[in-house]
Amino acid sequence: MTDPEHVQDMLGHSVPDHGCDACFKVMDEVAEAQAAGEDISRRFPEVAAHVRDCAACREDLEGLRAHLEDEASGR
Amino acid sequence: MVRQRRRGTGNIAGRSALPAPALTVGGPPLEDAPVITDSPPSQSAATLDEVSNDWLRRLRAVDAERDDALADLHQLLVRVAHAEARRRRSALPDAVVADLDDLCLQAADDALVSITAKLDEFAGRSRFTTWAIKFAIFEISTRLRRHAWRGRTVQLEDESWSRLPDTNAMTGQQRAEHRDLLAELRRAVDEVLTPRQRDVFVAAAVQEVPIDVLAERLASNRGAVYKTLHDARRKLRGALADAGMEVTA
Numbered sequence: 001m002t003d004p005e006h007v008q009d010m011l012g013h014s015v016p017d018h019g020c021d022a023c024f025k026v027m028d029e030v031a032e033a034q035a036a037g038e039d040i041s042r043r044f045p046e047v048a049a050h051v052r053d054c055a056a057c058r059e060d061l062e063g064l065r066a067h068l069e070d071e072a073s074g075r
Numbered sequence: 076m077v078r079q080r081r082r083g084t085g086n087i088a089g090r091s092a093l094p095a096p097a098l099t100v101g102g103p104p105l106e107d108a109p110v111i112t113d114s115p116p117s118q119s120a121a122t123l124d125e126v127s128n129d130w131l132r133r134l135r136a137v138d139a140e141r142d143d144a145l146a147d148l149h150q151l152l153v154r155v156a157h158a159e160a161r162r163r164r165s166a167l168p169d170a171v172v173a174d175l176d177d178l179c180l181q182a183a184d185d186a187l188v189s190i191t192a193k194l195d196e197f198a199g200r201s202r203f204t205t206w207a208i209k210f211a212i213f214e215i216s217t218r219l220r221r222h223a224w225r226g227r228t229v230q231l232e233d234e235s236w237s238r239l240p241d242t243n244a245m246t247g248q249q250r251a252e253h254r255d256l257l258a259e260l261r262r263a264v265d266e267v268l269t270p271r272q273r274d275v276f277v278a279a280a281v282q283e284v285p286i287d288v289l290a291e292r293l294a295s296n297r298g299a300v301y302k303t304l305h306d307a308r309r310k311l312r313g314a315l316a317d318a319g320m321e322v323t324a
Contacts, residue, residue, distance in 0.1 A: 004253060007260070010280040011315075011322060012308040019305070020298040027209045028201035053308075054301055056216070056286045063159045063212045068205065070158065 012053040018046045023057045031064040035072065127203035134194060145187065148207065152183035152190075155208050156215040163219060171222045178222060182214035189214075217297075220285040229284050229292050256320050263314035272307035279304050 030044050041048040051058040123131070133144035156179035164172065171178070189210045197206050264273055275293075278284040279300070290300045312322050 004256075007253075007256060008322070010276075010308075011260075011312050012305065014309070014312055014322075017305060020301050024209070024213065026200075028205040031209070032201050032205055053305070054286070056220070056297055056301075059163075060209070060212050060216050063162060063216060064205070064209050066162055067155055067158060067208055067212070 013049065015049040016046055017050050017053060019050065020054060020057055023047050023050045023054070023061075027057075027061055027064060031061060031068055034061075034065050035068040123199045124202060127199065130203045130207075131194075131197070134191070145191070148190065149183055149187050151204065152186045152207070152211040153179055155211045156180075156182040156186075159212055159215050160219060163216075167219060168223050170225070171219060174222060178218045179215060182211055182218055186210035186214045217287045220287045221291050224285065224288040229278055229282070229288065256315070259315055259318050259320055260311060263311050263318075267310050267314045268307050272303055272310070275300060275303045276307040276311070280308070 026044060026047060030040050030047050033043055034040055047061075051061055130144065130148070133140055134148070135141070136144065157175070160167075160175050160179055167175075186207075190207050197203060264276065268276060275289060278289055279286055286297055286300050286304070290296050293300060315322050
Protein backbone atom coordinates (compact mmCIF):
# COMPACT_ATOMS: atom_id res chain seq x y z
CA MET A 1 0.00 0.00 0.00
CA THR A 2 1.37 3.40 -0.98
CA ASP A 3 -0.44 5.89 1.16
CA PRO A 4 0.60 9.55 1.55
CA GLU A 5 2.52 8.75 4.75
CA HIS A 6 4.49 6.09 2.92
CA VAL A 7 5.37 8.60 0.20
CA GLN A 8 6.49 11.01 2.93
CA ASP A 9 8.65 8.28 4.48
CA MET A 10 10.21 7.58 1.09
CA LEU A 11 11.01 11.25 0.57
CA GLY A 12 12.31 11.97 4.07
CA HIS A 13 12.03 15.32 5.74
CA SER A 14 13.40 18.72 4.77
CA VAL A 15 15.27 19.44 7.98
CA PRO A 16 18.99 19.72 8.80
CA ASP A 17 20.47 16.23 9.01
CA HIS A 18 24.09 15.69 9.96
CA GLY A 19 24.23 12.07 8.83
CA CYS A 20 25.08 8.70 10.32
CA ASP A 21 28.61 9.46 11.50
CA ALA A 22 27.55 12.51 13.50
CA CYS A 23 24.65 10.52 14.94
CA PHE A 24 26.93 7.69 16.04
CA LYS A 25 29.33 10.11 17.73
CA VAL A 26 26.71 11.31 20.19
CA MET A 27 24.47 8.23 20.34
CA ASP A 28 25.68 7.36 23.85
CA GLU A 29 24.80 10.84 25.14
CA VAL A 30 21.44 10.77 23.39
CA ALA A 31 20.54 7.34 24.77
CA GLU A 32 21.41 8.39 28.32
CA ALA A 33 19.36 11.56 27.90
CA GLN A 34 16.41 9.53 26.63
CA ALA A 35 16.76 7.04 29.46
CA ALA A 36 16.67 10.00 31.86
CA GLY A 37 13.40 11.14 30.31
CA GLU A 38 14.74 14.07 28.30
CA ASP A 39 13.11 15.18 25.05
CA ILE A 40 16.00 14.64 22.63
CA SER A 41 14.42 16.89 20.00
CA ARG A 42 15.28 19.87 22.23
CA ARG A 43 18.85 18.98 23.22
CA PHE A 44 19.81 16.96 20.14
CA PRO A 45 17.56 18.26 17.33
CA GLU A 46 19.97 17.11 14.61
CA VAL A 47 19.96 13.54 15.94
CA ALA A 48 16.18 13.55 16.33
CA ALA A 49 15.91 14.64 12.70
CA HIS A 50 18.39 12.02 11.50
CA VAL A 51 16.82 9.04 13.25
CA ARG A 52 13.44 10.01 11.82
CA ASP A 53 14.81 9.41 8.31
CA CYS A 54 17.49 6.75 8.96
CA ALA A 55 16.01 3.43 10.06
CA ALA A 56 19.40 1.85 10.82
CA CYS A 57 20.50 4.59 13.23
CA ARG A 58 17.01 4.73 14.74
CA GLU A 59 17.09 0.99 15.49
CA ASP A 60 20.59 1.24 16.93
CA LEU A 61 19.57 4.10 19.21
CA GLU A 62 16.53 2.09 20.31
CA GLY A 63 18.82 -0.84 21.09
CA LEU A 64 21.18 1.27 23.15
CA ARG A 65 18.32 2.89 25.03
CA ALA A 66 16.71 -0.52 25.65
CA HIS A 67 19.99 -1.76 27.11
CA LEU A 68 20.17 1.24 29.47
CA GLU A 69 16.58 0.69 30.54
CA ASP A 70 17.21 -3.02 31.17
CA GLU A 71 20.31 -2.10 33.14
CA ALA A 72 18.41 0.42 35.23
CA SER A 73 15.67 -2.09 35.97
CA GLY A 74 18.18 -4.75 36.92
CA ARG A 75 17.37 -7.11 34.05
CA MET B 76 28.99 -21.60 11.21
CA VAL B 77 29.05 -18.19 9.61
CA ARG B 78 32.73 -17.99 8.91
CA GLN B 79 35.92 -19.02 10.56
CA ARG B 80 36.91 -16.58 13.27
CA ARG B 81 39.21 -16.47 16.20
CA ARG B 82 37.26 -17.72 19.20
CA GLY B 83 37.55 -17.51 22.93
CA THR B 84 39.05 -14.81 25.08
CA GLY B 85 42.50 -16.20 25.67
CA ASN B 86 44.30 -13.70 23.48
CA ILE B 87 42.18 -10.63 23.91
CA ALA B 88 45.07 -8.47 24.94
CA GLY B 89 46.58 -8.77 21.51
CA ARG B 90 43.43 -7.72 19.70
CA SER B 91 44.20 -4.04 19.74
CA ALA B 92 46.87 -4.87 17.21
CA LEU B 93 44.39 -6.55 14.87
CA PRO B 94 43.56 -5.04 11.47
CA ALA B 95 41.23 -2.09 11.16
CA PRO B 96 37.90 -2.57 12.93
CA ALA B 97 34.73 -3.29 11.01
CA LEU B 98 33.01 -0.15 12.26
CA THR B 99 32.11 1.74 9.11
CA VAL B 100 29.46 4.34 9.75
CA GLY B 101 31.52 6.85 7.84
CA GLY B 102 30.54 8.92 4.86
CA PRO B 103 30.98 12.60 4.14
CA PRO B 104 28.89 15.19 5.96
CA LEU B 105 25.57 16.02 4.31
CA GLU B 106 25.52 19.10 2.09
CA ASP B 107 22.57 20.91 3.63
CA ALA B 108 23.72 20.63 7.20
CA PRO B 109 26.65 22.20 8.98
CA VAL B 110 29.44 19.79 9.82
CA ILE B 111 29.06 18.74 13.39
CA THR B 112 32.05 19.43 15.55
CA ASP B 113 32.82 18.02 18.92
CA SER B 114 31.96 20.50 21.59
CA PRO B 115 34.20 20.63 24.64
CA PRO B 116 33.50 17.73 26.96
CA SER B 117 30.90 18.62 29.52
CA GLN B 118 32.95 16.76 32.09
CA SER B 119 36.63 16.11 32.12
CA ALA B 120 38.15 12.74 32.82
CA ALA B 121 38.83 14.03 36.35
CA THR B 122 35.10 14.40 36.96
CA LEU B 123 34.08 11.10 35.41
CA ASP B 124 32.10 8.73 37.52
CA GLU B 125 34.15 6.24 39.49
CA VAL B 126 33.27 3.23 37.35
CA SER B 127 34.18 4.99 34.09
CA ASN B 128 37.45 6.19 35.57
CA ASP B 129 38.27 2.69 36.65
CA TRP B 130 37.60 1.29 33.17
CA LEU B 131 39.89 3.90 31.60
CA ARG B 132 42.63 3.33 34.13
CA ARG B 133 42.57 -0.44 33.66
CA LEU B 134 42.41 -0.24 29.85
CA ARG B 135 45.40 2.10 29.85
CA ALA B 136 47.39 -0.07 32.23
CA VAL B 137 49.97 -2.57 31.08
CA ASP B 138 50.33 -6.31 31.08
CA ALA B 139 47.98 -8.40 33.18
CA GLU B 140 45.78 -5.56 34.43
CA ARG B 141 45.04 -4.44 30.87
CA ASP B 142 44.49 -8.03 29.76
CA ASP B 143 41.96 -8.48 32.55
CA ALA B 144 40.19 -5.23 31.60
CA LEU B 145 40.01 -6.29 27.95
CA ALA B 146 38.62 -9.67 28.94
CA ASP B 147 35.98 -8.02 31.17
CA LEU B 148 35.06 -5.56 28.43
CA HIS B 149 34.82 -8.34 25.84
CA GLN B 150 32.51 -10.26 28.17
CA LEU B 151 30.29 -7.18 28.52
CA LEU B 152 30.21 -6.67 24.73
CA VAL B 153 29.24 -10.30 24.10
CA ARG B 154 26.45 -9.98 26.67
CA VAL B 155 25.16 -6.78 25.06
CA ALA B 156 25.31 -8.29 21.56
CA HIS B 157 23.25 -11.27 22.74
CA ALA B 158 20.74 -8.99 24.48
CA GLU B 159 20.32 -6.90 21.34
CA ALA B 160 19.95 -10.03 19.19
CA ARG B 161 17.30 -11.34 21.59
CA ARG B 162 15.47 -8.00 21.37
CA ARG B 163 15.30 -8.32 17.58
CA ARG B 164 14.78 -12.08 17.52
CA SER B 165 11.15 -12.07 16.40
CA ALA B 166 12.18 -10.29 13.22
CA LEU B 167 15.08 -12.62 12.44
CA PRO B 168 14.93 -15.47 9.91
CA ASP B 169 15.69 -18.97 11.26
CA ALA B 170 19.01 -19.03 9.41
CA VAL B 171 20.16 -15.97 11.35
CA VAL B 172 18.95 -17.34 14.69
CA ALA B 173 21.00 -20.49 14.09
CA ASP B 174 24.15 -18.37 13.74
CA LEU B 175 23.51 -15.94 16.61
CA ASP B 176 26.28 -17.16 18.90
CA ASP B 177 28.86 -16.74 16.19
CA LEU B 178 27.47 -13.39 15.03
CA CYS B 179 27.49 -12.05 18.59
CA LEU B 180 31.07 -13.16 19.12
CA GLN B 181 32.15 -11.52 15.88
CA ALA B 182 30.33 -8.33 16.87
CA ALA B 183 31.99 -8.26 20.28
CA ASP B 184 35.41 -8.93 18.76
CA ASP B 185 35.12 -6.09 16.27
CA ALA B 186 33.55 -3.74 18.80
CA LEU B 187 36.49 -4.35 21.12
CA VAL B 188 38.93 -3.51 18.33
CA SER B 189 37.07 -0.26 17.61
CA ILE B 190 36.91 0.69 21.28
CA THR B 191 40.60 0.14 21.93
CA ALA B 192 41.48 2.06 18.76
CA LYS B 193 39.23 4.99 19.72
CA LEU B 194 39.76 5.00 23.47
CA ASP B 195 41.31 8.47 23.42
CA GLU B 196 38.19 9.80 21.66
CA PHE B 197 36.05 9.02 24.72
CA ALA B 198 35.32 12.50 26.04
CA GLY B 199 33.38 11.58 29.15
CA ARG B 200 30.05 13.01 28.00
CA SER B 201 28.40 9.69 28.92
CA ARG B 202 29.33 6.77 31.10
CA PHE B 203 32.19 4.76 29.62
CA THR B 204 30.11 1.60 29.36
CA THR B 205 27.36 3.42 27.42
CA TRP B 206 29.99 4.75 25.01
CA ALA B 207 31.53 1.29 24.62
CA ILE B 208 28.25 -0.54 24.25
CA LYS B 209 27.17 1.55 21.27
CA PHE B 210 29.98 -0.10 19.28
CA ALA B 211 28.60 -3.55 20.11
CA ILE B 212 25.07 -2.48 19.19
CA PHE B 213 26.31 -1.13 15.85
CA GLU B 214 28.30 -4.26 15.07
CA ILE B 215 25.57 -6.77 15.94
CA SER B 216 22.76 -4.81 14.29
CA THR B 217 24.75 -4.46 11.07
CA ARG B 218 25.52 -8.19 11.08
CA LEU B 219 21.91 -9.16 11.77
CA ARG B 220 20.62 -7.03 8.88
CA ARG B 221 23.22 -8.31 6.47
CA HIS B 222 22.90 -11.93 7.52
CA ALA B 223 19.12 -11.78 7.13
CA TRP B 224 19.61 -10.69 3.51
CA ARG B 225 22.23 -13.33 2.64
CA GLY B 226 21.14 -15.07 -0.54
CA ARG B 227 18.51 -12.46 -1.37
CA THR B 228 18.89 -10.43 -4.52
CA VAL B 229 18.74 -6.65 -4.34
CA GLN B 230 17.31 -5.37 -7.62
CA LEU B 231 19.20 -2.18 -8.40
CA GLU B 232 17.01 -1.26 -11.33
CA ASP B 233 13.89 0.72 -12.13
CA GLU B 234 11.36 -2.08 -12.67
CA SER B 235 10.39 -2.38 -9.02
CA TRP B 236 9.64 1.33 -8.92
CA SER B 237 7.20 0.96 -11.83
CA ARG B 238 5.40 -1.79 -9.89
CA LEU B 239 4.84 0.40 -6.84
CA PRO B 240 1.17 -0.09 -6.00
CA ASP B 241 -1.33 2.68 -5.77
CA THR B 242 -3.51 3.09 -2.73
CA ASN B 243 -7.01 1.67 -2.44
CA ALA B 244 -7.75 3.53 0.75
CA MET B 245 -8.65 6.86 -0.85
CA THR B 246 -11.41 7.91 -3.13
CA GLY B 247 -12.28 10.83 -5.41
CA GLN B 248 -10.11 13.94 -5.32
CA GLN B 249 -7.57 12.53 -2.85
CA ARG B 250 -7.00 9.48 -4.99
CA ALA B 251 -6.57 11.54 -8.14
CA GLU B 252 -4.09 13.87 -6.41
CA HIS B 253 -2.17 10.94 -5.00
CA ARG B 254 -1.95 9.31 -8.42
CA ASP B 255 -0.62 12.57 -9.84
CA LEU B 256 1.94 12.74 -7.04
CA LEU B 257 3.13 9.18 -7.70
CA ALA B 258 3.31 9.82 -11.44
CA GLU B 259 5.38 12.95 -10.89
CA LEU B 260 7.58 11.13 -8.40
CA ARG B 261 8.20 8.32 -10.90
CA ARG B 262 9.10 10.92 -13.55
CA ALA B 263 11.46 12.69 -11.15
CA VAL B 264 13.16 9.42 -10.19
CA ASP B 265 13.82 8.76 -13.87
CA GLU B 266 14.84 12.29 -14.80
CA VAL B 267 16.52 14.12 -11.93
CA LEU B 268 18.49 11.43 -10.10
CA THR B 269 21.90 10.13 -11.05
CA PRO B 270 22.05 6.37 -11.72
CA ARG B 271 23.62 5.80 -8.29
CA GLN B 272 21.02 7.94 -6.54
CA ARG B 273 18.24 6.12 -8.43
CA ASP B 274 19.62 2.70 -7.46
CA VAL B 275 19.93 3.66 -3.80
CA PHE B 276 16.55 5.42 -3.63
CA VAL B 277 14.66 2.57 -5.28
CA ALA B 278 16.37 -0.06 -3.12
CA ALA B 279 16.29 1.77 0.22
CA ALA B 280 13.13 3.87 0.01
CA VAL B 281 10.93 1.81 -2.30
CA GLN B 282 12.05 -1.78 -1.73
CA GLU B 283 13.01 -1.05 1.90
CA VAL B 284 16.34 -2.82 1.66
CA PRO B 285 18.27 -2.05 4.89
CA ILE B 286 20.93 0.57 4.31
CA ASP B 287 23.63 -1.66 5.84
CA VAL B 288 22.80 -4.35 3.29
CA LEU B 289 23.03 -1.84 0.48
CA ALA B 290 26.35 -0.60 1.82
CA GLU B 291 27.72 -4.14 1.75
CA ARG B 292 26.46 -4.80 -1.80
CA LEU B 293 27.83 -1.47 -3.02
CA ALA B 294 31.18 -1.93 -1.21
CA SER B 295 30.43 1.28 0.69
CA ASN B 296 29.43 2.18 4.23
CA ARG B 297 26.27 3.23 6.03
CA GLY B 298 27.10 6.93 6.11
CA ALA B 299 27.99 7.20 2.43
CA VAL B 300 24.89 5.29 1.29
CA TYR B 301 22.70 7.39 3.58
CA LYS B 302 24.17 10.57 2.08
CA THR B 303 23.33 9.32 -1.42
CA LEU B 304 19.78 8.58 -0.26
CA HIS B 305 19.55 11.95 1.47
CA ASP B 306 20.68 13.77 -1.69
CA ALA B 307 18.22 11.78 -3.81
CA ARG B 308 15.35 12.59 -1.48
CA ARG B 309 16.26 16.30 -1.49
CA LYS B 310 16.29 16.37 -5.31
CA LEU B 311 12.95 14.57 -5.48
CA ARG B 312 11.31 16.90 -2.97
CA GLY B 313 12.60 19.83 -5.01
CA ALA B 314 11.30 18.34 -8.26
CA LEU B 315 7.88 17.77 -6.73
CA ALA B 316 7.79 21.30 -5.33
CA ASP B 317 8.75 22.68 -8.77
CA ALA B 318 5.85 20.73 -10.22
CA GLY B 319 3.49 22.28 -7.68
CA MET B 320 3.11 19.07 -5.69
CA GLU B 321 2.65 19.38 -1.96
CA VAL B 322 5.28 17.66 0.16
CA THR B 323 4.43 18.28 3.77
CA ALA B 324 7.83 18.28 5.49
